[in-house]
Amino acid sequence: MKINDVILRTITKAIVFIILTLGVYLFFAGHHAPGGGFIGGLVLASAIVLLYLAYDIETVHKGMPFDFKKVAALGVLLATGTAIGSLFFDVPFLTQTYEYVNVPVFGKMGFSTVTIFEAGVALTVVGVVVTIILSISEDE
Amino acid sequence: MSNIIVLPLIVPVITAILLVFLRQNIMIQRILSLCTLGFVIFISVVLLLEVQQQGVMRIDFSGWIPPFGILFVADSFAVLLVFVANIVAAICVVYAFFTIGEHYEKMYFYPFVLLMVAGVNGSFLTGDIFNLFVCFEVMLLASYALISLGGGKVQLREALKYVLINIVASWIFLVALAFLYGTIGTLNMAHISLRVMEAGADPLITTVGLVFLIVFSLKAGLLLFFWLPGSYRVPPTAIAALFAALLTKVGIYALVRTFTLLFTTNSEVTHTTLGIMAGLTILAGCMGALAGRDVRTIASYNILIGVGFIVAGLAIGTESALQGVTYYLMHDMVVKAMLFLAVGMMIYVTGETLIDNMSGLIRNYPFFGWLFFIMMCSIAGIPPLSGFLGKVLIGQGAIEGGNFVLLGLGFLSSLIVLYSLLRIFLSSFFGETILSIEDEKPLPKRIVLPLTLLSICTIALGIGAESMAPYVKDAAETLHTPSIYIDAVLNGEKWQGEVNK
Numbered sequence: 001m002k003i004n005d006v007i008l009r010t011i012t013k014a015i016v017f018i019i020l021t022l023g024v025y026l027f028f029a030g031h032h033a034p035g036g037g038f039i040g041g042l043v044l045a046s047a048i049v050l051l052y053l054a055y056d057i058e059t060v061h062k063g064m065p066f067d068f069k070k071v072a073a074l075g076v077l078l079a080t081g082t083a084i085g086s087l088f089f090d091v092p093f094l095t096q097t098y099e100y101v102n103v104p105v106f107g108k109m110g111f112s113t114v115t116i117f118e119a120g121v122a123l124t125v126v127g128v129v130v131t132i133i134l135s136i137s138e139d140e
Numbered sequence: 141m142s143n144i145i146v147l148p149l150i151v152p153v154i155t156a157i158l159l160v161f162l163r164q165n166i167m168i169q170r171i172l173s174l175c176t177l178g179f180v181i182f183i184s185v186v187l188l189l190e191v192q193q194q195g196v197m198r199i200d201f202s203g204w205i206p207p208f209g210i211l212f213v214a215d216s217f218a219v220l221l222v223f224v225a226n227i228v229a230a231i232c233v234v235y236a237f238f239t240i241g242e243h244y245e246k247m248y249f250y251p252f253v254l255l256m257v258a259g260v261n262g263s264f265l266t267g268d269i270f271n272l273f274v275c276f277e278v279m280l281l282a283s284y285a286l287i288s289l290g291g292g293k294v295q296l297r298e299a300l301k302y303v304l305i306n307i308v309a310s311w312i313f314l315v316a317l318a319f320l321y322g323t324i325g326t327l328n329m330a331h332i333s334l335r336v337m338e339a340g341a342d343p344l345i346t347t348v349g350l351v352f353l354i355v356f357s358l359k360a361g362l363l364l365f366f367w368l369p370g371s372y373r374v375p376p377t378a379i380a381a382l383f384a385a386l387l388t389k390v391g392i393y394a395l396v397r398t399f400t401l402l403f404t405t406n407s408e409v410t411h412t413t414l415g416i417m418a419g420l421t422i423l424a425g426c427m428g429a430l431a432g433r434d435v436r437t438i439a440s441y442n443i444l445i446g447v448g449f450i451v452a453g454l455a456i457g458t459e460s461a462l463q464g465v466t467y468y469l470m471h472d473m474v475v476k477a478m479l480f481l482a483v484g485m486m487i488y489v490t491g492e493t494l495i496d497n498m499s500g501l502i503r504n505y506p507f508f509g510w511l512f513f514i515m516m517c518s519i520a521g522i523p524p525l526s527g528f529l530g531k532v533l534i535g536q537g538a539i540e541g542g543n544f545v546l547l548g549l550g551f552l553s554s555l556i557v558l559y560s561l562l563r564i565f566l567s568s569f570f571g572e573t574i575l576s577i578e579d580e581k582p583l584p585k586r587i588v589l590p591l592t593l594l595s596i597c598t599i600a601l602g603i604g605a606e607s608m609a610p611y612v613k614d615a616a617e618t619l620h621t622p623s624i625y626i627d628a629v630l631n632g633e634k635w636q637g638e639v640n641k
Contacts, residue, residue, distance in 0.1 A: 073160040080154050086143075086202075093146045094202040 461537025
């Protein structure tokens with residue numbers, strides 16, 4: 001018997017965007033408030049997992065043709081890359097820096113290399129969580 | 141500030157990640173992993189020379205001054221171990237090139253090996269005990285993957301045991317860290333040492349020390365070794381040799397650091413316990429090695445005898461004993477890799493695992509046979525090979541310290557090691573040859589090459605002991621006098637005030 005999942009699918013279409021927005025918000029909030037790459041990454045991953053639940057793996061893969069193991073690897077590469085970048089500026093390992101820039105529309109904004117590091121963390125979390133869920137679901 | 145200290149950790153990690161993207165291209169994977177290990181060996185030589193000039197070096201991550209930030213500390217002891225560990229890892233990787241098979245190489249074998257090596261290097265170099273936990277986990281996660289790669293039935297059963305034991309051990313580690321932070325209020329190793337000295341022989345701190353003892357004994361295979369002989373016999377030879385050479389040694393390193401630097405105030409309790417555990421490990425290892433008929437079992441129990449012997453040196457704790465510990469740790473990494481490679485090759489050429497079913501191998505493979513002979517002499521501690529000096533120095537320390545029971549046990553164990561390996565040698569290498577020329581499986585030179593390289597290492601370590609002596613002396617001095625380490629980390633006088641207060 002095929003389960004009727006019309007309600008789940010309809011709600012998912014709307015909810016996924018809310019979850020993704022929350023994920024991105026948490027990611028950026030993490031600079032000064034609770035949040036950050038790890039939590040943001042978990043929330044982003046939960047959106048993808050919800051898509052897998054509502055639709056099937058093939059459909060989602062058509063939309064997102066990534067190898068999530070490589071997403072995780074890319075994340076680690078970004079994070080370790082910013083860490084090792086400090087070696088080239090002759091400052092202690094893992095040193096991060098920030099700068100305030102005047103952006104035309106938004107005004108004065110702070111940019112920091114920590115954000116790149118956190119993006120690496122977020123990508124790693126997304127990659128690892130989705131890989132775990134996929135490898136559990138694939139072996140039946 | 142010396143960023144070079146962090147390279148042995150970060151370079152293998154980054155290469156490992158790059159190799160994930162090059163999964164299909166085995167040749168590049170091989171070249172890159174060998175280059176990385178070679179680079180780390182080079183860095184450790186540079187570090188070793190720098191440490192002799194500048195004394196103990198440190199790097200504070202992102203400039204946070206200790207005890208507030210995380211840091212890596214390079215003293216001679218840690219750097220010597222990094223040096224030898226990476227040489228052995230490189231040789232095991234060369235062996236893997238020719239034997240491990242494409243299936244493994246495409247299932248991220250090289251990335252996992254590099255991550256494990258990164259964890260090992262990180263554990264040796266870190267100066268923060270929570271960071272030690274993290275580096276342990278990096279190493280263990282990679283080893284979980286390596287031990288279960290391939291996935292035969294027996295292999296998965298043993299892998300499951302290995303993973304469970306280590307997860308429980310890691311949990312106890314975390315609990316011990318929480319206790320430590322609760323009582324002392326710091327995680328920086330030098331700072332812990334300072335605060336412990338301040339508190340004196342406090343029973344609470346001793347208890348925390350004993351919890352750490354349990355954790356590291358589980359990892360090192362000291363007395364709590366029930367998981368080890370089973371787990372180390374299932375993975376392919378190259379992986380088993382890596383495990384035998386590196387993993388237990390990291391546990392021993394942690395024990396040495398903990399009981400020379402951190403918990404030194406109540407040595408009647410801690411060091412006596414260590415001594416008893418070491419003695420029992422030697423006894424149990426000897427019994428296992430004598431009783432075994434399977435070459436892999438005999439090899440696994442030989443690891444335990446080595447562990448017991450090194451920890452006996454730690455329990456004795458005089459400066460010459462600690463020199464012996466340093467020598468013997470380096471020697472043990474080399475010869476245990478040799479032992480496991482040799483045993484793996486015996487199984488490869490005969491297809492048998494029991495010593496009774498092999499015979500006369502030296503007639504078929506004379507060169508391999510004599511390499512086995514060199515290894516046997518080296519493990520037993522026959523001069524001029526590398527095992528000799530470590531044994532002599534630990535023995536000398538035992539006489540100075542009056543630990544005659546450990547002295548007796550240690551030297552008795554040498555005889556039993558020699559006997560157990562001689563039994564393999566007599567029954568499998570000597571005697572009537574069973575394999576006829578036609579049945580003889582070819583043993584190409586490239587497969588024997590890693591074993592030859594390791595033999596050169598053990599001979600070089602034995603004959604070149606004199607040139608290693610200044611580094612080893614410096615290592616033992618730093619271990620024996622914690623204030624050198626503490627001064628280097630906490631900038632000397634600034635912290636003297638806190639002790640006097």
